[in-house]
Amino acid sequence: MTGRVAIVGLGPGPACWITPEASSEIEAASDVVGYAAYVERLALRPDQRAHASDNRVELDRARLALTLAAEGHAVAVVSGGDPGVFAMAAALFEAIEEKPQWRALDVAVAPGVTAMQAAAARLGAPLGHDFCAISLSDNLKPWAIVQRRLEAAVEGDFVLALYNPASKARPSRIVEAFDLLRALKGATTPVAFARAVGRADEALVLTTLGEANVSLVDMATLVIVGSSETRFVARDGARAWMLTPRSYGAPR
């Protein structure tokens, strides 16, 4: 088989965060497959075919990409953020397992800036030390495993980056997660809500675990919860920086 699938990370939104590799992969594609909102972002040439699909049909999208590649096409599957982090890469490799001939295809992944990195860049250095990334979505995993992971992350005193914190189907996920965290961590733990970072409606909220108003959190929000070491670095007339220092247990 001569076709190819590139799974391409577009980053959080702005062109300044799209890697040259990602741009080249899109340019080289005859067919571009992806969630409509991502495909529409691209300036495709008339000779390139766009295959835009709805959200939450990742496996169908992956199968379409593999089918097109098996027909000899050069396919780019576009993904927000980094395709390897709560995005299209896992779905694509799950689909590959379905047909033996798909395993012979040339498949490449082009990494991208993921939401927690964009949020961290705006906030200062909240991920400056050991951290966990957890998706609060329970579409494909039981809520019990989310709870277990939140508890373990607290036990390890990790910084937490929470993806998919709320959805129309389950707006209360973040409420339940924060109830759990508040029972286990100090009320003064620094928290940030980073919404739509890099886009026109970007909004950053700095707060604490005790005072956080989780009704501000929607599906476009990346939530960061600090470790016991995370602190705010106050500034006059400007938002504080959020910092998790490199050392642990050092005197302040």
Added chain:
Amino acid sequence: MTGRVAIVGLGPGPACWITPEASSEIEAASDVVGYAAYVERLALRPDQRAHASDNRVELDRARLALTLAAEGHAVAVVSGGDPGVFAMAAALFEAIEEKPQWRALDVAVAPGVTAMQAAAARLGAPLGHDFCAISLSDNLKPWAIVQRRLEAAVEGDFVLALYNPASKARPSRIVEAFDLLRALKGATTPVAFARAVGRADEALVLTTLGEANVSLVDMATLVIVGSSETRFVARDGARAWMLTPRSYGAPR
């Protein structure tokens, strides 16, 4: 104060992984500060001043950058990978706390592709579900906190991305970490050693927790240890893909 500091992520090595934002920030700088190996990678103009320093002097480098910015210069601090992930951003904000006037400077962070993303892209989708990033370095934290975090990460059944797994000062870190993990996790857990991804000497090793030869691991290696769900997707005549599926506890 009119000076500026941009903390710029260069990614793991190749130009195809440097974001347009990072390139612009370097172009706009009058002064470029960084570990010599990173500064030497750049094609600076004759009017740009390079300030190359040794490794492991992050705070000194941060202070130099802030001093230059306070004098009115446009400073780029270059960092491998993503400056926010075990790199220069935390050191810079730690240094900012030292002098009140430094808090008034214009400081920006340009995120980049970090080692675990580059490794994951080459391997398939090992970070396709919840994961932890842990630095095994005990230069700035007690080894006991590393142990506690490894144990918690196992308790939460996270995928693990291990940074700084070995050094000349302490080559046995990875041995101790794997001894701990082997006592707590199944011997068939998929493991990958991803060395120097994106560079000429890139090397990928797929193995299992039980069979892993940790003597292959050096400071340029990013280690990924799977969760209970992580698996290899075998291919004829090619390296298997490493996949952590999006679902948890699903029948195979």
